[in-house]
Each structure stands twice: as structure tokens, then as C-alpha cells.
Amino acid sequence: MSLLTIVDVEALWRTTWTAAVAGVGICLVFTFAVLGLTRSSDMRRDDRPALAVLYGLLAAAGMLGTLAGVIYGVALITT
Amino acid sequence: MESDIILVIVVVTALGFDFTNGFHDTANVVATGISTRALPPKLAVTLAAILNFVGAFLSLEVAATVAKDIVNPAAVTMTIVFAGLIGAIVWNLITWYYGLPSSSSHALIGGLVGAAFVAEGADSIIGAGLVGRVMVPAVIAPILAFLVAGISIVLIYRIVGRLRPGPVNRGFRVGQWASSGLLALSHGTNDAQKTMGIITLALVAHGSIDADNFEVPGWVVFASASAIALGTYSGGWRIIRTMGSRIIKMDPAQGFAAQGAGAAAILAASHSGFPLSTTHTISGAVMGSGAAKRLSAVRWGVAGNMVIAWVLTVPAAATISAATYGLTTLFGDGAVGPLVVSLVALAGLLSVFLRRVRRGPALTAAEI
Numbered sequence: 001m002s003l004l005t006i007v008d009v010e011a012l013w014r015t016t017w018t019a020a021v022a023g024v025g026i027c028l029v030f031t032f033a034v035l036g037l038t039r040s041s042d043m044r045r046d047d048r049p050a051l052a053v054l055y056g057l058l059a060a061a062g063m064l065g066t067l068a069g070v071i072y073g074v075a076l077i078t079t
Numbered sequence: 080m081e082s083d084i085i086l087v088i089v090v091v092t093a094l095g096f097d098f099t100n101g102f103h104d105t106a107n108v109v110a111t112g113i114s115t116r117a118l119p120p121k122l123a124v125t126l127a128a129i130l131n132f133v134g135a136f137l138s139l140e141v142a143a144t145v146a147k148d149i150v151n152p153a154a155v156t157m158t159i160v161f162a163g164l165i166g167a168i169v170w171n172l173i174t175w176y177y178g179l180p181s182s183s184s185h186a187l188i189g190g191l192v193g194a195a196f197v198a199e200g201a202d203s204i205i206g207a208g209l210v211g212r213v214m215v216p217a218v219i220a221p222i223l224a225f226l227v228a229g230i231s232i233v234l235i236y237r238i239v240g241r242l243r244p245g246p247v248n249r250g251f252r253v254g255q256w257a258s259s260g261l262l263a264l265s266h267g268t269n270d271a272q273k274t275m276g277i278i279t280l281a282l283v284a285h286g287s288i289d290a291d292n293f294e295v296p297g298w299v300v301f302a303s304a305s306a307i308a309l310g311t312y313s314g315g316w317r318i319i320r321t322m323g324s325r326i327i328k329m330d331p332a333q334g335f336a337a338q339g340a341g342a343a344a345i346l347a348a349s350h351s352g353f354p355l356s357t358t359h360t361i362s363g364a365v366m367g368s369g370a371a372k373r374l375s376a377v378r379w380g381v382a383g384n385m386v387i388a389w390v391l392t393v394p395a396a397a398t399i400s401a402a403t404y405g406l407t408t409l410f411g412d413g414a415v416g417p418l419v420v421s422l423v424a425l426a427g428l429l430s431v432f433l434r435r436v437r438r439g440p441a442l443t444a445a446e447i
Contacts, residue, residue, distance in 0.1 A: 005207075006206070006207035006210055006211040007210070007211040007215050008211055008212065008351075011351045011352075011353075012215065012216060012219065012351075012353075014347075014351065015216070015347045015348050015350070015351045015353065016219065016223055016347075018343075018347040018350075019223055019224075019227060019340075019343045019344040019346075019347035019348070020223065020226070020227055020343075022343040022346075022347065023224075023227035023228070023231060023339050023340040023342075023343030023344065024227055024230050024231050024234070026339050026343070027231035027232075027234065027235060027335065027336050027339050027340075028231070028234055028235075028238075030254050030335070031234065031235045031238045031239055031332075032238070033250070033254075034239055034246075034247055034250035034251060034254070035238055035239050035242070037246065037250055038239065038242045038243065038246040038247055038250065039242070041246060042243075066254075066257070070257060070261065073261075073343075073346060074137070074264070074346075076350065077137050077138050077268065077346055077349060077350045078137050078138065
């Protein structure tokens with residue numbers, strides 16, 4: 001009996017890539033929120049309102065993306 | 080009547096194990112959030128306890144694996160389950176005493192396998208389930224968490240590394256509220272289910288649940304969730320007192336990456352029904368976020384101890400539970416054996432606990 005026959009390779013692979021995509025993805029999306037917030041504040045201080053708004057939008061998108069990712073992940077587990 | 084008494088002893092022992100699991104693992108769940116000052120200690124522990132409770136209700140896949148895929152439910156008796164639990168508790172206590180970051184989950188599974196092997200022989204152990212659903216995922220999970228945390232922190236530093244640290248740290252501290260919560264949720268999901276699986280197995284042995292068509296009763300889910308939440312809440316306070324002196328310097332971005340990676344790995348595994356070591360997975364994530372910044376930031380000696388504990392846990396817990404089974408059956412098949420052994424174990428547990436408390440606390444995942 002080889003290891004491959006007793007390991008549920010499909011489930012293991014699905015778990016591995018899901019965890020990798022979710023872990024790196026959520027971190028990345030939230031980092032864009034932090035980037036947007038920080039740069040938006042810098043742009044406002046430098047009196048560049050258009051860029052401040054754009055970075056603000058990036059921050060909002062990052063926050064929403066993070067929230068959506070977390071909710072989707074938890075919902076996936078409960079189903 | 081005798082079997083009812085044994086069932087009560089087994090359920091109480093299983094919930095005791097669940098409590099010690101929460102107690103033992105509080106540090107892993109809250110230490111990162113507290114060390115980066117993202118969360119005040121009292122709030123972190125309270126939040127972790129609540130989310131451990133909630134997490135226990137999310138899924139039952141891991142409970143099903145523990146109850147069906149490791150030992151043959153039809154061959155298991157309540158004495159086997161009892162001996163398995165004692166083996167796990169004693170090994171947990173030994174590793175806690177010496178500060179080894181071992182896995183309660185591996186101890187539980189090792190204990191169950193050891194007792195079943197001695198009582199019913201090798202045929203009662205489902206080798207494919209033990210290797211395929213426990214051992215292999217147990218090796219992969221910490222490595223996966225290490226890599227995910229490492230890649231995440233490298234990307235984070237590339238994106239925000241040149242920005243002013245003040246607002247960036249504040250941002251990631253806010254993020255750690257979510258990542259701490261997810262980590263606590265994932266811990267409750269995976270670890271509480273192991274106790275649910277064990278109690279369900281005892282109920283099958285008792286005859287309360289059909290071996291061929293069983294499900295985890297609602298009261299088992301509620302009791303296991305409550306025990307792990309209470310353990311988490313109780314365990315945290317000792318960690319808080321020592322938090323300032325032993326934990327490595329970790330910035331909020333590293334904390335966020337480590338918690339996010341750990342939570343993602345544990346939640347994904349719980350969904351597939353893999354009973355992981357949450358301790359090893361969180362430790363792997365903490366090491367990954369530390370190593371990606373600077374290799375020397377990781378206490379590799381502690382990491383080595385973790386590997387040693389990992390290798391020893393299953394055979395050691397199996398040996399202890401096998402001996403416990405032998406000792407219990409010396410008193411016959413009735414309730415006297417489990418009663419005597421649980422009283423002796425309780426006395427030993429209290430004695431070791433008091434001695435260890437006098438020596439000071441052990442290392443936690445966040446110290447690695």
C-alpha cells in the first residue's frame with residue numbers, strides 16, 4: 001500500500017491551495033487598505049486632494065475586500 | 080448502571096481534556112495580538128474565549144474523522160476511550176512541565192491508538208486514516224503556515240516597507256483584531272471537535288449511538304465548546320503576567336501575517352476534516368513571519384524542541400494510554416478501574432500543576 005493510495009490527495013491539495021490563496025490573499029488585500037489609508041493621509045497633508053481621494057478609494061476597496069474574504073471563508077466552512 | 084458510570088467518567092475526562100487544551104493553547108492564540116499591542120490582554124483573552132466557543136459550532140468534519148477514521152468504532156470500548164484520554168492528558172502535562180510546545184491533538188490520537196492496540200490488536204486501528212488523515216496533514220500544515228506567513232510578510236514589506244511606520248503599524252494593529260479573531264475561531268473549530276469526536280466514540284461504545292449511522296449530539300457540541308472556551312479564558316491570565324518578558328519583538332505586520340496564515344491553514348484543514356495540531360500550525364506561522372524578516376529572529380532551539388516533541392508525542396501518548404488500559408483492566412471490566420485511575424490521575428495532575436506553577440511558565444508559540 002503506497003502513501004498515495006491512503007492519503008486523500010485531492011482533499012489535501014484543495015486544503016493546501018485554499019489555505020495558501022486565502023492566507024496570502026487576505027494579507028495582500030488588507031495591505032492595500034493600509035497603503036491606501038497611509039498614502040491618502042500623506043496626500044491630504046501635501047494638499048493633493050485628487051490623489052488623496054484615489055488612495056482613499058484604494059483603502060476602502062482593501063477594507064471591503066478583506067471583510068468579504070473573511071465572511072466568504074467562514075461561510076464556506078459552515079456549509 | 081456500571082456502563083453509565085464509566086460513560087460519565089469518560090465524558091468528564093474528555094471535557095477536562097478539552098479544558099486543558101484551551102488552557103494550554105491560549106498563549107498561542109492571544110500572544111501575537113498582545114505582544115504587538117494590537118489588543119489589550121484582558122480583551123484578547125475574552126475575545127479568544129468567545130470565538131473559541133463560536134468556532135466549535137462551525138463544522139463537524141474533524142469530529143467525524145476522530146470518531147470514525149482512526150480506530151474502528153465497532154471495536155472501541157469506553158475503557159479504551161478513557162485510557163486514551165488519560166494517556167493524552169498525562170503526556171500534555173509532561174510536555175507542559177518541561178516547556179515543550181507539543182500538540183494536544185497528536186497526544187489524543189496517540190492515546191486512542193495505543194489503548195485500542197493493546198485492547199483489540201492492530202486490526203482495530205485504521206492505518207490509512209491514521210496516516211492519511213492525521214500524520215501527513217500534520218507534517219504539511221506547519222510547513223504550509225510557515226511558507227504562507229513568510230510569503231505574506233515579504234509582500235507586505237514590499238508594498239508598505241517605505242511608508243511612515245506609525246500609520247502602517249496602526250493599520251496592521253486594526254487588522255490584528257480580525258486576524259486574532261479568525262485564529263481563535265479556527266482554534267475552536269479544529270480543537271473542540273476532537274473532544275466531540277472522542278465523546279461520540281464513547282457514546283457509540285456505550286450503545287447510545289449507532290456505530291453505522293451516527294452523528295454528534297447537540298449537547299456534545301455545546302459541552303465541548305463551553306469547556307474549550309472556559310479553558311482559554313482561564314489559561315490566558317497566567318500568560319498575561321509573563322507577556323512582557325519573554326516574547327520576541329514582532330511588529331504588527333508580522334503579527335497580522337502570522338495570525339492570518341495560521342487561521343487560513345487551520346480553517347481550510349477543518350473544512351476537509353483534518354485534525355491538525357493547532358499549536359504546531361500557529362508556531363509554524365510565527366516562525367515564518369520571523370524568518371522572512373531575519374533568520375536569527377527565530378529561536379531555532381525552541382523550533383528544534385517542537386520537532387522533538389512532534390516525533391515523540393504519538394508513541395509516548397500511545398505507550399502511556401496502553402499502560403493506563405492495562406492498569407484499568409486490573410480492576411475488571413466495571414467502573415472501579417476508571418474511577419481509581421481517574422482519582423490517581425487527578426492527584427498526580429494537581430501535584431505536577433502546583434510544582435510547575437512554582438517554577439514559572441513555559442514557552443509559548445509567540446516566543447519562537
